Amino acid sequence: MATIDRQATTLALAHALSAAERGLAVIPLSRTKLPALRSPHRDDPDPSPCHGECGRFGHGVYDASTDPRRIRELFAAAPWATGYGIACGLHPHHLIGIDLDTKSGTDSSTALRELALRHLFTIPATVVVMTPSGGRHLWLSGPPDVVVPNSASRLAPGIDIRGAGGYLVGPGSRTERGVYATAPGTAHLAPAPCPRELLRLLMPPPRAHHPTPSATGQHGQGLVQFVLAAHEGQRNTRLFWAACRAYENGIGPQLTDPLVEAAVQTGLTEREARSTIASAARMTAPSPRHRG
Structure with a gap:
């Protein structure tokens, strides 16, 4: 059974409600950074795809909400939660997360700078969240009509992308490795628009061109x-x-x-x-x- 740390849960809920006030949809997370509520369909013999239509909690990012009442209900259902996740790709910010990891000795920050130089874009001043392992999450805002997919190290080694269907661990969350915190001087910022050239890189790679004999x-x-x-x-x-x-x-x-x-x-x-x-x-x- 999950250990309950009421103080950590209370703090996580407070941070989650604060994020929701900024238009960020949230869900409760456990210390493992996974959604705190398990799927209600986990024991179904032949589960059909459900994104919350059943009305129960436990559908990951599909539970995410900016409604304070619903957020309190989510946390009440998961009293072991010590953090919160912020769903990406949703109105109004259409959040895109650039996860600069430090695993395997990769220098993801340098890799991002090299990409910026090669493709002629700059990362604007935006929200930066420091992870307990020494990594960073950069928050960017995407266009409302563009669906950015999640990816791992496709852009460059150590750079993961959190897009539609993904989530970022919110600042103030407590995990097994420590606490996520907003970098100094960025907490007051809104997610900056994603540079166009970077946005192009975030989309799925094009397939090789194979001409067809007819129009389509x-x-x-x-x-x-x-x-x-x-x-x-x-x-x-x-x-x-x-x-x-x-x-x-x-x-x-x-x-x-x-x-x-x-x-x-x-x-x-x-x-x-x-x-x-x-x-x-x-x-x-x-x-x-x-x-x-």
């Missing part, structure tokens, strides 16, 4: 099927990914209407679908300095 060919049909197979919670992510691949392969304009139709069948509105596809078109367009 089997590749285009495959992208449409990929969107049609989306479940709730995946729809926008799958549509954005498919649209990016379509534009990278030169069939974006021809595939727009089929992708919109597929997205509408999964439950998105036509306006949402066209907005997501337009965002993919912008993200995959070559930068002016890279053109002819």
Whole structure:
């Protein structure tokens, strides 16, 4: 049975409520940095995907809320919680976390600086959270119509990305290794907008270009099927990914209407679908300095 540290739980709840006042959706975490509430479907013989539709707690980031009443209920259900997680990708900040790790002797801060020099961007002044192991979390804000995926060391060794469906350990959380704390001089800042060139790097890598004999060919049909197979919670992510691949392969304009139709069948509105596809078109367009 989990050990209950009432003082740590009270402090974690206070920090979580403070974060919620800033528009950050939160969930309680245990000392292991994992969601404190276990899935209510863990013993189901054949669990179906549930993101909280059942009305019970225990769905990870899908429980995240900015409502003080709901947050208190979450912590009351998890009196062993000693920290809180901040869900990424949600309105209004659409938070993106840049996790600069220190494991395996990697110099992730230097790697990030080298990326910035190579791709001509700078990290703006923003919230920085210091981890007990000596790492840092940089908080950035993404565009509302761009879905940034989670990744581990894809950008560079020791740099993990927390995007849609992920969470960051909030400052003030107490874990097995110590306490997370906001770096001096950054607590009052809002998450700064993610530089465009960095945002491009955070998106899934493009697939190799394989020309098709027709306007869309089997590749285009495959992208449409990929969107049609989306479940709730995946729809926008799958549509954005498919649209990016379509534009990278030169069939974006021809595939727009089929992708919109597929997205509408999964439950998105036509306006949402066209907005997501337009965002993919912008993200995959070559930068002016890279053109002819």
